[in-house]
Amino acid sequence: MLTRRLIMTGALSGIATMTARRAFAAPSLAPLPCVMAHRGASALRPEHTLAAYARAIADGADYIEPDLVPTKDGVLVARHESHITGTTDVASHPEFATRRRTQTIDGASETGWFTTDFTLAELKTLRARERLPDIRAANTRYDGHFDIPTFEEIIDFVAAEAATRGRMIGLIPEIKNATHFHQLGFAPEETFVRTIAAHEYTRYCPLEVQSFEISPLRLLHGRVQAINTQARLMLLMGERTEHVPDTAGTATPLTFGDLMTAEGLRHVRDYADVIGPSNADIIPRDATGAWLAPTSLIDDAHRAGLLVHSYTFRPENHFLPVHLRNGAGDNARNPQGSIAEIRHYLDMGLDGFFTDDPAIGRLALRG
Numbered sequence: 001m002l003t004r005r006l007i008m009t010g011a012l013s014g015i016a017t018m019t020a021r022r023a024f025a026a027p028s029l030a031p032l033p034c035v036m037a038h039r040g041a042s043a044l045r046p047e048h049t050l051a052a053y054a055r056a057i058a059d060g061a062d063y064i065e066p067d068l069v070p071t072k073d074g075v076l077v078a079r080h081e082s083h084i085t086g087t088t089d090v091a092s093h094p095e096f097a098t099r100r101r102t103q104t105i106d107g108a109s110e111t112g113w114f115t116t117d118f119t120l121a122e123l124k125t126l127r128a129r130e131r132l133p134d135i136r137a138a139n140t141r142y143d144g145h146f147d148i149p150t151f152e153e154i155i156d157f158v159a160a161e162a163a164t165r166g167r168m169i170g171l172i173p174e175i176k177n178a179t180h181f182h183q184l185g186f187a188p189e190e191t192f193v194r195t196i197a198a199h200e201y202t203r204y205c206p207l208e209v210q211s212f213e214i215s216p217l218r219l220l221h222g223r224v225q226a227i228n229t230q231a232r233l234m235l236l237m238g239e240r241t242e243h244v245p246d247t248a249g250t251a252t253p254l255t256f257g258d259l260m261t262a263e264g265l266r267h268v269r270d271y272a273d274v275i276g277p278s279n280a281d282i283i284p285r286d287a288t289g290a291w292l293a294p295t296s297l298i299d300d301a302h303r304a305g306l307l308v309h310s311y312t313f314r315p316e317n318h319f320l321p322v323h324l325r326n327g328a329g330d331n332a333r334n335p336q337g338s339i340a341e342i343r344h345y346l347d348m349g350l351d352g353f354f355t356d357d358p359a360i361g362r363l364a365l366r367g
Contacts, residue, residue: 063170085112170206
């Protein structure tokens with residue numbers, strides 16, 4: 001398998017050597033294909049908690065993913081989005097009732113509570129809750145157990161785990177909604193750069209920085225690598241018809257579909273090392289959940305000199321292609337179905353993947 005992945009370190013002179021793309025990139029980088037813990041082991045613990053990250057590391061994740069959003073006082077914390085109504089107990093705090101409001105984020109109107117209206121000290125009074133209680137009812141037993149961790153706390157935690165376990169554990173943070181936060185007066189990229197520069201572990205650990213926007217990656221390109229020479233940048237990709245947020249309303253708006261063309265991918269290589277498409281952009285599904293013919297996205301990206309790390313493999317029947325589901329019920333876990341799904345993508349040349357259950361991801365790699 002090691003001969004089936006090409007590691008991208010710096011500019012590539014060509015793609016003729018793609019048969020070697022599963023070789024090791026550098027001594028401290030995880031081998032490809034690599035397992036990324038999507039918001040931690042979020043199938044087993046409430047997402048973006050130290051418990052979710054701890055379970056992911058114990059289950060063999062190569063990287064853990066903290067999505068980063070700022071607090072009112074500019075501290076980066078781990079939440080999937082600034083909107084925290086569904087992932088914390090904020091609604092049960094009467095002292096914060098008047099902070100419920102409506103705002104527009106990347107063109108979508110949202111109502112609830114937002115991290116940018118709370119200081120870090122105030123956020124630390126909240127407790128995390130399971131995002132998908134109907135599907136992952138077992139996780140609700142942990143509601144109220146854990147707080148919202150800061151990016152710095154996560155770095156220290158991962159560094160401690162790496163030292164204890166004697167293996168490198170990567171970080172794959174996402175800079176969320178940068179354009180929106182800039183409009184509010186925040187500079188998340190600057191805070192991010194200062195933070196990784198201030199911590200010894202993030203100066204040498206496997207590090208891959210994600211964004212759904214182009215501008216943050218252009219801003220971070222070169223600066224992150226000056227701190228951590230092996231760091232990579234990833235352009236996350238939404239649906240093909242969806243506009244890239246920081247190009248919407250400009251003279252040259254782009255859709256993610258524009259960037260998934262052969263020409264678009266060559267331009268992406270100017271500021272990113274990796275693309276992060278959804279699994280459905282690699283193998284589309286019809287209305288019943290059945291797989292359609294696969295696209296050429298993986299091969300096209302490789303020809304452009306880009307790795308492909310897709311999202312998200314989830315172990316419940318609800319999320320699996322219809323032919324891999326079993327009869328245990330829509331919300332039931334189906335590890336064998338998830339393993340089969342992951343292996344099919346790996347056979348197509350996928351270089352890494354996000355999963356809500358890293359233990360299943362590791363089993364898939366042993367096939």
